[in-house]
Amino acid sequence: MNSEEARKLLDIAKKALKNAYAPYSNLRVGAALLTKQGKIFTGVNIENASYGLTICAERVAIFKAVSEGYRDFLAIAITSDHGKIVPCGACRQVMAEFSKDLKVILGDENVLEIHTLSELLPESFNGSFLSSDN
Helix, strand or coil: CCHHHHHHHHHHHHHHHHHCECCCCCCCEEEEEEECCCCEEEEECECCCCHHHCECHHHHHHHHHHHCCCCCEEEEEEEECCECCCCCHHHHHHHHHHCCCCEEEEECCCCEEEEEHHHHCCCCCCHHHHCCCC
16 A cells, blocks of 8 residues: 555545534544455544443444455544544554554645554464364
C-alpha cells in the first residue's frame, strides 16, 4: 500500500467521523477497512452511558465486514477529530484474528503513518493456544 492509497483510505475514515456517537468522551473516531476484494467498510465509535458497552470504530468496521461475509483484509485506516490516534489493545486483538499482515494506517490531514499489525501487536494471542495439542 503506497501513501496515496493510504491517504484515500484515511480520508474515508475521516468522512465517517460525522456518524460517531461520543457524548461522554467527546472523542470521535472513524475507521475505514479495505478488504482483499476491494470493498471498504467504515466504522465509528459508539459510546454508551454504561462505559463497558462502548465499541470502538475499528471493531465496528471489522464486524460489519465479517457480518457481510468478508474475512480477508488488506488495510485499516483510523483517525479522530483530535488528530492521530492508535487502536486499543482489544481492537488490535480483533484485527489479529483476521490478518496478522494487516496494514494499519494512522493519522489525520497532517500526519500519515503506515504500520503492520505485527509491529503494533507482536506475538498476539491466537487460535493455536486453544489447540488440544498444547
